[in-house]
Amino acid sequence: MKTTEEWSRFGGALIVLLALGGALAVFAPRFLGAAAGPEAEIITALKETEVEGLSLPVPGSDVPLKSRRHRFARITVAVAPDGERAEAFATLDFDGTLGRTEVGTDGVERVPFVRRDGDWVPERTAAPRLLAVVTALESRRRALQAADADALARLAAPGTPGVGGPEWEELRQMRARGYRAEAWYVRLERDDAIVTEHWRLQGALPSRPVDTRGERQLSLTLRGDEFLFSPGLM
Structure with missing residues (x-):
């Protein structure tokens, strides 16, 4: 039979072991990631989004861009000399929606990362180009x-002519106008994007x-952090 003092010591030791186990569960992934280097942490952060899913707020839209499934592949990481910033380059295969609009993409994604509270996280979002x-x-x-x-x-690249012609005039004269994008299929290149749009016009x-x-094909060119339409808007 254990004495009361022995049971007390046993209980104290058990509490310490449980506390250590909890601490390891919280901090071990960070320690292991740090030991493997920022490249492994950043790759892990991108791959984790495949399980969690993406929900990206779109300026001007009441609904977010949401993934049904997506996959990052061929990931490479370039870390800045200060060790506080990095960029991940990857291919992105994305299938999702913006409200009632189907959105699919494949191509090149470039994701800036920063260190916050000891972790590597996307500076803004895991899919900024998309x-x-x-x-x-x-x-x-x-x-x-x-x-x-x-x-x-305002959405046109420099040198791109404004809208005009019979199609625009018909659109402008239409009453109870409704222009819906049923689907956007995006091919992301290094500095450009080619989009196939399936549209419906009612009025x-x-x-x-x-x-x-x-169905129409649209071309966009990267200017700074935004994509602008070129050579035309319609």
């Missing part, structure tokens, strides 16, 4: 919905009702 393209596409959709030539002009012209669907 988000920038979808932001431009949604801004264009809203401008077409409103037939706002000035808003469209009424003075002479007839309108309900048409179509």
